[in-house]
Amino acid sequence: MSSLRRAKDITGLEVTLSNENVLESFNEGVRLIVSTYGDWLTPIKKSFEKDRDFLFAQLLIGCKLAHDPPAAISKAVTVAKELIGKVKNWESYTWREQQYLEVFKASVSMDIPKYQSVLCSILTRHPTDAIALRIMVILCIRIGTYEILRDTLSRVLPFWDKKKESEFYPHVLSFYSFGLEETNYRSEAEALCLRCLALQPKCPWATHCFAHVVEESKDPKEGVDFLLRTRKDWEDSGLGNHITWHLALHYLDLGDVDKVLEEYDNVMQERAVPENAFGLVDASSLLWRLEIAGHSPGVERWSKVEEAFKQHATLRGSPFLDLHVMLSFCHDRANEPTAKVALAEEIIKAMNVYAEEGEGFARETTKKLSVPVSLALVEFSKQNYDNVLSLLLPLRYDWVGIGGSWAQRQVLFVTVIESAIQGKNFTVALQLISELKALKPKSKRLPILFEKVQKLVSQ
Numbered sequence: 001m002s003s004l005r006r007a008k009d010i011t012g013l014e015v016t017l018s019n020e021n022v023l024e025s026f027n028e029g030v031r032l033i034v035s036t037y038g039d040w041l042t043p044i045k046k047s048f049e050k051d052r053d054f055l056f057a058q059l060l061i062g063c064k065l066a067h068d069p070p071a072a073i074s075k076a077v078t079v080a081k082e083l084i085g086k087v088k089n090w091e092s093y094t095w096r097e098q099q100y101l102e103v104f105k106a107s108v109s110m111d112i113p114k115y116q117s118v119l120c121s122i123l124t125r126h127p128t129d130a131i132a133l134r135i136m137v138i139l140c141i142r143i144g145t146y147e148i149l150r151d152t153l154s155r156v157l158p159f160w161d162k163k164k165e166s167e168f169y170p171h172v173l174s175f176y177s178f179g180l181e182e183t184n185y186r187s188e189a190e191a192l193c194l195r196c197l198a199l200q201p202k203c204p205w206a207t208h209c210f211a212h213v214v215e216e217s218k219d220p221k222e223g224v225d226f227l228l229r230t231r232k233d234w235e236d237s238g239l240g241n242h243i244t245w246h247l248a249l250h251y252l253d254l255g256d257v258d259k260v261l262e263e264y265d266n267v268m269q270e271r272a273v274p275e276n277a278f279g280l281v282d283a284s285s286l287l288w289r290l291e292i293a294g295h296s297p298g299v300e301r302w303s304k305v306e307e308a309f310k311q312h313a314t315l316r317g318s319p320f321l322d323l324h325v326m327l328s329f330c331h332d333r334a335n336e337p338t339a340k341v342a343l344a345e346e347i348i349k350a351m352n353v354y355a356e357e358g359e360g361f362a363r364e365t366t367k368k369l370s371v372p373v374s375l376a377l378v379e380f381s382k383q384n385y386d387n388v389l390s391l392l393l394p395l396r397y398d399w400v401g402i403g404g405s406w407a408q409r410q411v412l413f414v415t416v417i418e419s420a421i422q423g424k425n426f427t428v429a430l431q432l433i434s435e436l437k438a439l440k441p442k443s444k445r446l447p448i449l450f451e452k453v454q455k456l457v458s459q
Contacts, residue, residue, distance in 0.1 A: 004053060004092055011130050011168075016093045017054040022047040026057055033060070034130045034171050036204050036238040055087060059100045063107055063135060096126060103135065110317070110360030115139060116148065127156035130168040137175050137205075142320065143361060144400040150179030170196045174205035181212050182406060189213055201230065204237035211246035215407045219442045223250040241271045245282040249289070249407070253445050257295045260286070264301070272304060274311040281324040284309070285411050288327045292418045293445070302331060306340065313347055316354040317362045319370045320403035322347075326374045327411070330381040341381050348374050365401050373402070373412065380415060385423030392416050410436075417449075426456045 006014045010027035017023075026047035032040030041064060048057035090098055099122050106115035116139065122132045133156065140149035153176035160172050174196045181189035190213045196206035207230060214223030227234075227247045234243050244267045251259040264286060271279035283305050287297045309328045312321060329344040348371060355367035376391035392412060399409045413436055420429035430453050437446045 006094070009056075011128065013096060013126055013129060014094050015054070015056045016097060017051050017056075019051040019054070022051045022054055022057075025050075026054070029057075029060075030131060031167070034134050034168050035202070036171075037202060037236075038238070055093065056097050056100065059097070059104050060131070062104050063100075096122060096129070103132075110362060112139075112143060112361040116145075120152065123152060123156055127159040128163060128166075130172060133172060133175060137178070140179075141405070142318075142403045143365075144403050146179055146182035146400075150176070150183050150185075153179055167200075170200035170203045171205060173199075174203050174209060177209045178205060178212070181209050181216075186213055186217050197230075201233045202237070204234045204239040204243065207234045208239050208243055208246070211243060211250075212405065212407055215246065215249060216440055217442060220250040220253040220444060223247070224254070235267075241268055241279055242282055244268055245286055246407070248286055252286075252289060252293060253443055255445065257290070257293075260290065260295075261297065264297070269301065269304070272308055274308045277312060277321055280305060280308055280312070280328075281321065281408075284324045284327045285408065288331055288411055289414060291331050292414050302328070310343075313343065314350065316350065316358060316366065317360065318403075319362055319365045319401070320408075322351065322366070322370045323373060323402055323411075326377045330377040333381060333383050335383065338381075341378060344374070344378050344381070348378070369395065369398060369402050373399075377415070380419060383422070385419040386425070388419035389416065389423065389425065389428065392419075421453060421456075426453055429453050430457055 004016050004018060005020070006016055007020045007023060009015050009023060010030050015023075015026075025043045029040045029042075029044035029047065032038045032043070041061065044057050044060055048054050048061065051057075090101065099118055102118045103115065103122075106112075106118060119132055119136050119139070122129055123136070126132070133153070136152055137149060140146060153172070157172075157176060160166070160169055163169060173192055177189045177192040177196065180186075180192065189209055193206040193209040193213070196203045197210075200206075207227070210226060211223060214220060214226070224247065227243065227250070234240055237243075244263055248260045248263045248268070251257075251263065264283070268279070268283055268286065272283035273279065287302055287305065290297045306328050309325050313325055313329075316322070325347065326344055329340040329347075332338060332340060334341075351366050351371050351374060355363055355371060358366070372391050372395060376388045379385075379387040379391065393416060396413070396416070399412055400406075402409060413432070417429055417432045417436070420426070420432060430450065433446060433450045433453060437443065437450060440446060
Protein backbone atom coordinates (compact mmCIF):
# COMPACT_ATOMS: atom_id res chain seq x y z
CA MET A 1 0.00 0.00 0.00
CA SER A 2 1.32 3.42 -0.99
CA SER A 3 1.54 6.37 1.36
CA LEU A 4 -2.00 7.48 2.21
CA ARG A 5 -3.03 11.12 2.18
CA ARG A 6 -6.20 13.14 2.58
CA ALA A 7 -7.80 15.35 -0.02
CA LYS A 8 -11.20 16.98 -0.46
CA ASP A 9 -13.56 15.66 -3.09
CA ILE A 10 -16.08 17.76 -5.01
CA THR A 11 -18.49 17.69 -2.05
CA GLY A 12 -15.84 19.48 0.05
CA LEU A 13 -15.37 16.44 2.30
CA GLU A 14 -12.17 14.51 2.88
CA VAL A 15 -11.33 11.21 1.22
CA THR A 16 -8.29 8.98 1.65
CA LEU A 17 -6.11 8.07 -1.31
CA SER A 18 -2.56 7.78 -2.56
CA ASN A 19 -2.86 9.65 -5.85
CA GLU A 20 -4.70 12.97 -5.89
CA ASN A 21 -4.74 12.92 -9.69
CA VAL A 22 -7.63 10.45 -9.60
CA LEU A 23 -9.93 13.05 -8.05
CA GLU A 24 -10.75 14.61 -11.41
CA SER A 25 -12.30 11.37 -12.64
CA PHE A 26 -13.91 10.66 -9.28
CA ASN A 27 -15.44 14.12 -9.04
CA GLU A 28 -16.92 13.75 -12.50
CA GLY A 29 -18.55 10.50 -11.37
CA VAL A 30 -19.98 12.17 -8.27
CA ARG A 31 -21.34 14.95 -10.44
CA LEU A 32 -23.17 12.37 -12.53
CA ILE A 33 -24.39 10.43 -9.48
CA VAL A 34 -26.05 13.49 -7.96
CA SER A 35 -27.43 14.93 -11.19
CA THR A 36 -28.64 11.55 -12.52
CA TYR A 37 -27.24 12.65 -15.83
CA GLY A 38 -25.03 10.11 -17.54
CA ASP A 39 -22.84 7.09 -16.84
CA TRP A 40 -21.24 7.77 -13.48
CA LEU A 41 -19.92 4.26 -12.96
CA THR A 42 -17.17 4.49 -15.59
CA PRO A 43 -15.32 7.50 -14.14
CA ILE A 44 -15.66 6.13 -10.58
CA LYS A 45 -14.19 2.79 -11.72
CA LYS A 46 -11.41 4.61 -13.52
CA SER A 47 -10.42 6.48 -10.35
CA PHE A 48 -10.22 3.24 -8.34
CA GLU A 49 -8.28 1.39 -11.03
CA LYS A 50 -5.63 4.12 -10.95
CA ASP A 51 -5.45 4.18 -7.16
CA ARG A 52 -6.23 0.93 -5.35
CA ASP A 53 -5.96 2.74 -2.03
CA PHE A 54 -8.91 4.91 -3.00
CA LEU A 55 -11.41 2.65 -1.25
CA PHE A 56 -14.17 5.23 -1.11
CA ALA A 57 -14.50 4.91 -4.89
CA GLN A 58 -14.83 1.15 -4.58
CA LEU A 59 -17.45 1.55 -1.85
CA LEU A 60 -19.58 3.67 -4.17
CA ILE A 61 -19.27 1.06 -6.92
CA GLY A 62 -20.44 -1.61 -4.48
CA CYS A 63 -23.37 0.51 -3.31
CA LYS A 64 -24.42 1.01 -6.92
CA LEU A 65 -24.41 -2.74 -7.56
CA ALA A 66 -26.30 -3.41 -4.33
CA HIS A 67 -29.06 -1.02 -5.42
CA ASP A 68 -29.44 -2.63 -8.80
CA PRO A 69 -32.11 -5.30 -9.32
CA PRO A 70 -31.41 -8.76 -7.85
CA ALA A 71 -29.45 -9.85 -10.92
CA ALA A 72 -26.59 -7.63 -9.75
CA ILE A 73 -26.78 -8.28 -6.01
CA SER A 74 -24.47 -11.31 -6.21
CA LYS A 75 -21.86 -9.10 -7.83
CA ALA A 76 -22.17 -6.66 -4.94
CA VAL A 77 -21.72 -9.47 -2.44
CA THR A 78 -18.56 -10.57 -4.23
CA VAL A 79 -17.21 -7.04 -4.25
CA ALA A 80 -18.09 -6.60 -0.58
CA LYS A 81 -16.33 -9.79 0.50
CA GLU A 82 -13.24 -8.92 -1.49
CA LEU A 83 -13.09 -5.37 -0.17
CA ILE A 84 -13.80 -6.16 3.46
CA GLY A 85 -11.50 -9.15 3.45
CA LYS A 86 -8.46 -7.43 2.00
CA VAL A 87 -8.46 -4.15 3.86
CA LYS A 88 -6.89 -4.42 7.31
CA ASN A 89 -6.31 -0.74 8.08
CA TRP A 90 -9.71 0.88 8.03
CA GLU A 91 -8.57 2.98 10.99
CA SER A 92 -6.38 4.88 8.51
CA TYR A 93 -9.48 6.09 6.70
CA THR A 94 -11.83 8.89 7.70
CA TRP A 95 -14.88 8.40 9.92
CA ARG A 96 -17.06 9.13 6.89
CA GLU A 97 -15.37 6.43 4.81
CA GLN A 98 -15.74 3.92 7.62
CA GLN A 99 -19.44 4.77 7.82
CA TYR A 100 -19.82 4.20 4.08
CA LEU A 101 -18.36 0.74 4.63
CA GLU A 102 -21.23 0.11 7.06
CA VAL A 103 -23.70 1.47 4.48
CA PHE A 104 -22.16 -0.93 1.97
CA LYS A 105 -22.53 -3.92 4.28
CA ALA A 106 -26.10 -3.00 5.15
CA SER A 107 -27.03 -2.47 1.50
CA VAL A 108 -25.73 -5.90 0.55
CA SER A 109 -27.59 -7.64 3.39
CA MET A 110 -30.56 -5.23 3.09
CA ASP A 111 -30.51 -4.57 6.81
CA ILE A 112 -32.84 -1.59 6.44
CA PRO A 113 -32.82 -0.26 10.04
CA LYS A 114 -29.02 -0.22 10.07
CA TYR A 115 -28.89 1.16 6.53
CA GLN A 116 -31.08 4.13 7.38
CA SER A 117 -29.42 4.67 10.75
CA VAL A 118 -25.93 4.89 9.28
CA LEU A 119 -27.00 7.19 6.47
CA CYS A 120 -28.67 9.47 9.02
CA SER A 121 -25.48 9.46 11.11
CA ILE A 122 -23.43 10.52 8.09
CA LEU A 123 -25.88 13.31 7.29
CA THR A 124 -25.98 14.48 10.89
CA ARG A 125 -22.23 15.03 10.88
CA HIS A 126 -21.98 15.95 7.19
CA PRO A 127 -25.34 17.46 6.13
CA THR A 128 -23.88 18.61 2.81
CA ASP A 129 -22.79 15.13 1.77
CA ALA A 130 -24.59 15.04 -1.59
CA ILE A 131 -23.63 11.40 -2.16
CA ALA A 132 -25.32 10.24 1.06
CA LEU A 133 -28.42 12.22 0.09
CA ARG A 134 -28.53 10.58 -3.33
CA ILE A 135 -28.23 7.12 -1.76
CA MET A 136 -31.02 8.02 0.68
CA VAL A 137 -33.27 8.92 -2.27
CA ILE A 138 -32.63 5.53 -3.87
CA LEU A 139 -33.28 3.67 -0.62
CA CYS A 140 -36.51 5.48 0.24
CA ILE A 141 -37.95 4.95 -3.23
CA ARG A 142 -37.03 1.29 -3.12
CA ILE A 143 -38.91 0.63 0.11
CA GLY A 144 -41.51 3.41 0.03
CA THR A 145 -40.37 5.42 3.07
CA TYR A 146 -41.11 8.87 1.71
CA GLU A 147 -41.68 10.53 5.07
CA ILE A 148 -38.07 9.65 5.93
CA LEU A 149 -36.92 11.12 2.60
CA ARG A 150 -38.88 14.33 3.15
CA ASP A 151 -37.77 14.78 6.75
CA THR A 152 -34.13 13.96 6.05
CA LEU A 153 -33.99 16.64 3.38
CA SER A 154 -35.76 19.17 5.59
CA ARG A 155 -33.08 18.66 8.26
CA VAL A 156 -30.14 19.29 5.92
CA LEU A 157 -31.57 22.13 3.83
CA PRO A 158 -30.48 24.96 6.17
CA PHE A 159 -26.89 23.86 5.63
CA TRP A 160 -27.36 23.73 1.87
CA ASP A 161 -28.92 27.19 1.88
CA LYS A 162 -25.47 28.39 2.88
CA LYS A 163 -24.04 26.71 -0.24
CA LYS A 164 -26.39 28.03 -2.89
CA GLU A 165 -23.45 28.50 -5.23
CA SER A 166 -22.87 24.72 -5.26
CA GLU A 167 -23.73 22.97 -8.51
CA PHE A 168 -25.46 20.34 -6.37
CA TYR A 169 -27.87 22.79 -4.74
CA PRO A 170 -30.69 22.56 -7.35
CA HIS A 171 -30.47 18.76 -7.34
CA VAL A 172 -30.72 18.59 -3.55
CA LEU A 173 -33.77 20.85 -3.68
CA SER A 174 -35.27 18.53 -6.30
CA PHE A 175 -34.83 15.53 -3.99
CA TYR A 176 -36.75 17.44 -1.34
CA SER A 177 -39.47 18.37 -3.82
CA PHE A 178 -40.00 14.70 -4.61
CA GLY A 179 -40.25 13.83 -0.92
CA LEU A 180 -42.86 16.57 -0.54
CA GLU A 181 -44.83 15.39 -3.56
CA GLU A 182 -44.93 11.76 -2.43
CA THR A 183 -46.24 12.82 0.99
CA ASN A 184 -49.03 14.95 -0.55
CA TYR A 185 -47.48 18.42 -0.17
CA ARG A 186 -48.18 18.99 -3.84
CA SER A 187 -48.30 22.78 -4.05
CA GLU A 188 -45.06 23.06 -2.07
CA ALA A 189 -43.47 20.39 -4.28
CA GLU A 190 -44.55 22.20 -7.45
CA ALA A 191 -43.13 25.54 -6.30
CA LEU A 192 -39.85 23.93 -5.28
CA CYS A 193 -39.30 21.87 -8.41
CA LEU A 194 -40.00 24.90 -10.61
CA ARG A 195 -37.48 26.85 -8.53
CA CYS A 196 -34.96 24.05 -9.15
CA LEU A 197 -35.52 24.21 -12.89
CA ALA A 198 -35.07 27.97 -12.88
CA LEU A 199 -31.66 27.41 -11.27
CA GLN A 200 -30.73 24.41 -13.43
CA PRO A 201 -32.92 23.41 -16.42
CA LYS A 202 -31.06 20.11 -16.67
CA CYS A 203 -32.35 18.88 -13.33
CA PRO A 204 -34.17 15.63 -14.15
CA TRP A 205 -35.47 15.00 -10.64
CA ALA A 206 -37.22 18.37 -10.69
CA THR A 207 -38.76 17.63 -14.09
CA HIS A 208 -39.77 14.22 -12.80
CA CYS A 209 -41.36 15.75 -9.73
CA PHE A 210 -43.40 18.17 -11.84
CA ALA A 211 -44.64 15.24 -13.95
CA HIS A 212 -45.86 13.65 -10.71
CA VAL A 213 -47.61 16.84 -9.63
CA VAL A 214 -49.42 16.92 -12.98
CA GLU A 215 -50.36 13.24 -12.66
CA GLU A 216 -52.04 13.94 -9.35
CA SER A 217 -53.45 17.44 -9.49
CA LYS A 218 -53.23 19.14 -12.89
CA ASP A 219 -54.64 18.96 -16.39
CA PRO A 220 -52.65 16.29 -18.27
CA LYS A 221 -52.40 18.68 -21.23
CA GLU A 222 -50.25 20.92 -19.04
CA GLY A 223 -47.96 17.95 -18.40
CA VAL A 224 -47.68 17.15 -22.11
CA ASP A 225 -46.91 20.75 -23.02
CA PHE A 226 -44.30 21.07 -20.26
CA LEU A 227 -42.50 17.82 -21.03
CA LEU A 228 -42.41 18.44 -24.77
CA ARG A 229 -41.18 22.00 -24.25
CA THR A 230 -38.35 20.88 -21.96
CA ARG A 231 -37.55 17.56 -23.62
CA LYS A 232 -34.04 18.53 -24.66
CA ASP A 233 -33.20 19.10 -20.99
CA TRP A 234 -34.20 15.65 -19.71
CA GLU A 235 -34.35 13.09 -22.50
CA ASP A 236 -30.66 12.09 -22.24
CA SER A 237 -30.64 11.88 -18.45
CA GLY A 238 -30.80 8.76 -16.33
CA LEU A 239 -34.50 9.50 -15.84
CA GLY A 240 -35.17 10.12 -19.54
CA ASN A 241 -36.99 6.86 -20.18
CA HIS A 242 -39.03 7.15 -16.99
CA ILE A 243 -40.04 10.73 -17.74
CA THR A 244 -41.13 9.51 -21.18
CA TRP A 245 -43.33 7.02 -19.31
CA HIS A 246 -44.92 9.95 -17.48
CA LEU A 247 -45.45 11.73 -20.80
CA ALA A 248 -47.19 8.61 -22.12
CA LEU A 249 -49.41 8.52 -19.02
CA HIS A 250 -50.47 12.11 -19.67
CA TYR A 251 -51.33 11.17 -23.26
CA LEU A 252 -53.27 8.12 -22.02
CA ASP A 253 -55.33 10.28 -19.66
CA LEU A 254 -56.12 12.52 -22.61
CA GLY A 255 -57.21 9.47 -24.62
CA ASP A 256 -54.50 9.95 -27.26
CA VAL A 257 -53.49 6.30 -27.65
CA ASP A 258 -51.59 6.94 -30.89
CA LYS A 259 -49.24 9.28 -29.02
CA VAL A 260 -48.85 6.77 -26.19
CA LEU A 261 -47.73 4.10 -28.65
CA GLU A 262 -45.53 6.56 -30.51
CA GLU A 263 -43.61 7.36 -27.31
CA TYR A 264 -43.41 3.67 -26.46
CA ASP A 265 -42.15 2.62 -29.87
CA ASN A 266 -39.74 5.50 -30.38
CA VAL A 267 -38.23 5.69 -26.90
CA MET A 268 -39.28 3.08 -24.39
CA GLN A 269 -39.25 -0.13 -26.40
CA GLU A 270 -35.53 -0.11 -27.10
CA ARG A 271 -34.82 0.27 -23.39
CA ALA A 272 -37.05 -2.67 -22.42
CA VAL A 273 -34.16 -5.15 -22.41
CA PRO A 274 -32.91 -7.67 -19.81
CA GLU A 275 -29.98 -5.52 -18.69
CA ASN A 276 -32.29 -2.56 -18.01
CA ALA A 277 -34.76 -3.81 -15.40
CA PHE A 278 -36.19 -0.35 -14.78
CA GLY A 279 -36.82 0.07 -18.51
CA LEU A 280 -38.78 -3.18 -18.34
CA VAL A 281 -40.71 -1.89 -15.33
CA ASP A 282 -41.83 1.20 -17.24
CA ALA A 283 -42.69 -0.86 -20.31
CA SER A 284 -44.79 -3.49 -18.53
CA SER A 285 -46.60 -0.85 -16.48
CA LEU A 286 -47.55 1.20 -19.53
CA LEU A 287 -48.64 -1.78 -21.62
CA TRP A 288 -50.78 -3.07 -18.73
CA ARG A 289 -52.51 0.29 -18.39
CA LEU A 290 -53.24 0.31 -22.10
CA GLU A 291 -54.86 -3.12 -21.72
CA ILE A 292 -56.93 -1.89 -18.77
CA ALA A 293 -58.05 1.15 -20.77
CA GLY A 294 -59.29 -1.13 -23.56
CA HIS A 295 -56.45 -0.51 -26.02
CA SER A 296 -54.40 -3.66 -26.51
CA PRO A 297 -50.80 -2.77 -27.43
CA GLY A 298 -50.51 -6.02 -29.37
CA VAL A 299 -48.72 -9.34 -29.04
CA GLU A 300 -45.42 -8.16 -30.50
CA ARG A 301 -44.86 -5.40 -27.95
CA TRP A 302 -45.79 -7.64 -25.05
CA SER A 303 -43.72 -10.62 -26.23
CA LYS A 304 -40.50 -8.60 -26.20
CA VAL A 305 -41.11 -7.53 -22.60
CA GLU A 306 -42.09 -11.04 -21.53
CA GLU A 307 -38.95 -12.55 -23.02
CA ALA A 308 -36.70 -9.92 -21.46
CA PHE A 309 -38.31 -10.37 -18.03
CA LYS A 310 -37.68 -14.14 -18.05
CA GLN A 311 -34.09 -13.43 -17.00
CA HIS A 312 -35.40 -11.77 -13.83
CA ALA A 313 -38.19 -14.26 -13.10
CA THR A 314 -36.11 -16.56 -10.88
CA LEU A 315 -34.54 -13.77 -8.83
CA ARG A 316 -36.01 -12.62 -5.53
CA GLY A 317 -35.22 -9.61 -3.39
CA SER A 318 -37.13 -6.77 -5.06
CA PRO A 319 -40.92 -6.75 -4.45
CA PHE A 320 -41.25 -3.80 -6.82
CA LEU A 321 -39.60 -5.73 -9.63
CA ASP A 322 -41.65 -8.83 -8.75
CA LEU A 323 -44.84 -6.86 -9.33
CA HIS A 324 -43.82 -5.87 -12.84
CA VAL A 325 -42.54 -9.32 -13.73
CA MET A 326 -46.01 -10.60 -12.87
CA LEU A 327 -47.70 -7.91 -14.96
CA SER A 328 -45.78 -9.11 -18.00
CA PHE A 329 -46.95 -12.72 -17.56
CA CYS A 330 -50.57 -12.08 -16.50
CA HIS A 331 -51.81 -9.55 -19.03
CA ASP A 332 -53.65 -12.08 -21.20
CA ARG A 333 -57.17 -12.80 -20.01
CA ALA A 334 -58.11 -16.35 -20.97
CA ASN A 335 -60.41 -19.06 -19.72
CA GLU A 336 -57.89 -21.76 -20.57
CA PRO A 337 -54.53 -22.20 -18.79
CA THR A 338 -51.58 -20.62 -20.60
CA ALA A 339 -47.84 -21.18 -20.43
CA LYS A 340 -47.36 -17.63 -19.16
CA VAL A 341 -49.75 -18.09 -16.28
CA ALA A 342 -48.09 -21.40 -15.47
CA LEU A 343 -44.77 -19.56 -15.27
CA ALA A 344 -46.36 -16.91 -13.05
CA GLU A 345 -47.59 -19.63 -10.70
CA GLU A 346 -44.10 -21.11 -10.54
CA ILE A 347 -42.75 -17.68 -9.62
CA ILE A 348 -45.28 -17.47 -6.79
CA LYS A 349 -44.04 -20.83 -5.48
CA ALA A 350 -40.50 -19.43 -5.49
CA MET A 351 -41.76 -16.32 -3.67
CA ASN A 352 -43.26 -18.50 -0.95
CA VAL A 353 -39.95 -20.30 -0.48
CA TYR A 354 -38.13 -16.97 -0.30
CA ALA A 355 -40.69 -15.63 2.18
CA GLU A 356 -39.88 -18.52 4.50
CA GLU A 357 -36.15 -18.94 3.94
CA GLY A 358 -34.85 -15.65 2.53
CA GLU A 359 -33.04 -12.83 4.29
CA GLY A 360 -33.33 -9.06 4.47
CA PHE A 361 -36.24 -6.65 4.31
CA ALA A 362 -37.68 -8.13 1.13
CA ARG A 363 -38.47 -11.45 2.78
CA GLU A 364 -41.24 -10.03 4.94
CA THR A 365 -42.53 -7.76 2.18
CA THR A 366 -42.64 -10.70 -0.19
CA LYS A 367 -44.76 -12.64 2.30
CA LYS A 368 -47.08 -9.78 3.19
CA LEU A 369 -47.47 -8.11 -0.23
CA SER A 370 -45.74 -9.75 -3.19
CA VAL A 371 -47.39 -13.16 -2.80
CA PRO A 372 -51.02 -11.97 -2.45
CA VAL A 373 -50.58 -9.28 -5.11
CA SER A 374 -49.11 -11.84 -7.49
CA LEU A 375 -51.91 -14.28 -6.74
CA ALA A 376 -54.37 -11.50 -7.53
CA LEU A 377 -52.74 -10.85 -10.91
CA VAL A 378 -52.94 -14.55 -11.75
CA GLU A 379 -56.63 -14.50 -10.81
CA PHE A 380 -57.05 -11.42 -13.02
CA SER A 381 -55.54 -13.33 -15.93
CA LYS A 382 -57.98 -16.17 -15.26
CA GLN A 383 -60.86 -13.64 -15.12
CA ASN A 384 -61.70 -14.56 -11.53
CA TYR A 385 -62.45 -10.95 -10.71
CA ASP A 386 -64.04 -11.45 -7.31
CA ASN A 387 -60.85 -13.16 -6.17
CA VAL A 388 -58.83 -10.16 -7.37
CA LEU A 389 -60.91 -7.86 -5.19
CA SER A 390 -60.70 -10.10 -2.14
CA LEU A 391 -56.91 -10.28 -2.45
CA LEU A 392 -56.09 -6.67 -3.32
CA LEU A 393 -58.62 -4.47 -1.57
CA PRO A 394 -57.60 -5.36 2.01
CA LEU A 395 -54.01 -4.45 1.15
CA ARG A 396 -54.46 -1.17 -0.67
CA TYR A 397 -53.16 0.98 2.18
CA ASP A 398 -50.10 -1.24 2.42
CA TRP A 399 -49.11 -1.13 -1.25
CA VAL A 400 -46.56 1.58 -0.48
CA GLY A 401 -44.39 -1.15 1.05
CA ILE A 402 -43.80 -2.58 -2.43
CA GLY A 403 -41.77 0.51 -3.22
CA GLY A 404 -41.89 2.86 -6.17
CA SER A 405 -43.97 6.01 -6.37
CA TRP A 406 -47.68 6.58 -5.91
CA ALA A 407 -48.01 6.94 -9.69
CA GLN A 408 -46.28 3.61 -10.24
CA ARG A 409 -48.37 1.77 -7.65
CA GLN A 410 -51.53 3.19 -9.22
CA VAL A 411 -51.31 0.26 -11.66
CA LEU A 412 -52.82 -1.81 -8.85
CA PHE A 413 -55.62 0.70 -8.28
CA VAL A 414 -56.71 0.63 -11.93
CA THR A 415 -56.52 -3.17 -11.85
CA VAL A 416 -58.91 -3.28 -8.88
CA ILE A 417 -61.31 -0.90 -10.65
CA GLU A 418 -61.23 -2.97 -13.83
CA SER A 419 -61.83 -6.15 -11.81
CA ALA A 420 -64.86 -4.60 -10.12
CA ILE A 421 -66.29 -3.53 -13.48
CA GLN A 422 -65.66 -6.86 -15.22
CA GLY A 423 -66.99 -8.76 -12.20
CA LYS A 424 -70.15 -6.60 -12.34
CA ASN A 425 -69.51 -5.20 -8.87
CA PHE A 426 -70.56 -1.82 -10.21
CA THR A 427 -71.19 -0.16 -6.86
CA VAL A 428 -67.70 -1.10 -5.68
CA ALA A 429 -66.27 0.11 -8.98
CA LEU A 430 -68.10 3.44 -8.69
CA GLN A 431 -66.81 3.96 -5.17
CA LEU A 432 -63.22 3.19 -6.20
CA ILE A 433 -63.40 5.50 -9.21
CA SER A 434 -64.81 8.22 -6.97
CA GLU A 435 -61.89 7.70 -4.58
CA LEU A 436 -59.33 7.93 -7.37
CA LYS A 437 -61.09 11.00 -8.82
CA ALA A 438 -60.67 12.73 -5.47
CA LEU A 439 -56.96 11.97 -5.60
CA LYS A 440 -56.71 13.08 -9.27
CA PRO A 441 -59.25 15.90 -9.59
CA LYS A 442 -58.07 17.09 -13.03
CA SER A 443 -58.04 13.66 -14.71
CA LYS A 444 -59.81 13.60 -18.08
CA ARG A 445 -60.42 9.86 -18.25
CA LEU A 446 -61.84 9.23 -14.78
CA PRO A 447 -65.02 11.36 -15.12
CA ILE A 448 -65.83 9.51 -18.36
CA LEU A 449 -65.33 6.17 -16.65
CA PHE A 450 -67.37 7.33 -13.65
CA GLU A 451 -70.30 8.32 -15.85
CA LYS A 452 -70.15 4.98 -17.71
CA VAL A 453 -70.22 2.94 -14.50
CA GLN A 454 -72.84 5.16 -12.91
CA LYS A 455 -75.21 4.23 -15.73
CA LEU A 456 -74.50 0.56 -15.08
CA VAL A 457 -75.31 0.98 -11.38
CA SER A 458 -78.68 2.57 -12.16
CA GLN A 459 -79.73 -0.17 -14.58
